[in-house]
Amino acid sequence: MATTRGFTGRRIGTESARRLPPGQYLTHDFPVLSKGPAPTIDLAHWSFTISHGPRPLARWSWEELQALPHSRWAGDIHCVTQWSKFDTEWQGVWIDDLLAAAGLTPPTGFALALSYDDYDTNVPVPDLLGGRAMVATHFGGAPLAPEHGGPARLLVPHLYLWKSAKWLRGLRFTERDEAGFWELRGYHMYGDPWRQQRYSDDP
Numbered sequence: 659m660a661t662t663r664g665f666t667g668r669r670i671g672t673e674s675a676r677r678l679p680p681g682q683y684l685t686h687d688f689p690v691l692s693k694g695p696a697p698t699i700d701l702a703h704w705s706f707t708i709s710h711g712p713r714p715l716a717r718w719s720w721e722e723l724q725a726l727p728h729s730r731w732a733g734d735i736h737c738v739t740q741w742s743k744f745d746t747e748w749q750g751v752w753i754d755d756l757l758a759a760a761g762l763t764p765p766t767g768f769a770l771a772l773s774y775d776d777y778d779t780n781v782p783v784p785d786l787l788g789g790r791a792m793v794a795t796h797f798g799g800a801p802l803a804p805e806h807g808g809p810a811r812l813l814v815p816h817l818y819l820w821k822s823a824k825w826l827r828g829l830r831f832t833e834r835d836e837a838g839f840w841e842l843r844g845y846h847m848y849g850d851p852w853r854q855q856r857y858s859d860d861p
């Protein structure tokens with residue numbers, strides 16, 4: 659069998675095949691993957707904090723976040739469990755715009771995204787800048803569903819989706835590249851889907 663088939667059994671064209679990273683299949687669903695139940699988050703108590711190690715540098719309430727410029731990103735997302743989803747549409751605030759609003763320059767080269775369910779994941783700072791990462795509040799034109807990380811999640815679509823921390827509560831700049839929840843459990847420190855960086859011993 660030389661035809662290219664997704665697990666859905668659908669034959670995919672060359673354009674789709676070109677957009678599909680190695681080892682991935684195309685899905686039209688949006689599977690939910692979480693280490694535990696979605697935390698209950700009251701918007702009145704929601705906040706997002708940027709810190710340098712233990713030191714807070716800036717903090718936004720939900721209302722304050724709404725006042726920042728919102729942007730749209732559309733494109734493909736890739737999960738390490740091998741599904742990819744094309745043409746997803748998100749809205750939120752670029753990390754660039756958060757930093758600019760706070761008058762901040764990143765103090766280190768690495769960061770940990772921190773979540774309300776005690777999940778965390780590391781991302782190098784350059785990968786968070788230049789319109790490559792946002793605090794996403796909307797998916798497909800609607801407020802982000804709780805199971806997908808609502809009210810707000812990190813979106814770093816050029817890396818495997820475990821880097822896109824759901825139920826985001828902060829971003830901590832760290833001196834070194836510190837492993838997060840899945841990175842401590844054998845997953846790759848960077849996670850580029852095009853290089854199939856799934857597990858820690860992948861190059």
Ligand SMILES: Nc1nc2c(c(=O)[nH]1)N[C@H]1C(S)=C(S)[C@@H](COP(=O)(O)O)O[C@H]1N2
Pocket residue numbers: 688689690691692693694737738773774775777805806807819820821822823824825826840
């Ligand atoms: N806070 C938090 N973020 C998380 C997770 C989690 O358990 N907690 N799971 C990660 C994993 S392993 C994946 S694959 C994606 C799944 O996102 P989805 O459920 O919206 O598909 O979220 C990531 N972000």
Ligand SMILES: [Mo]
Pocket residue numbers: 691737738739819820
């Ligand atoms: Mo995952």
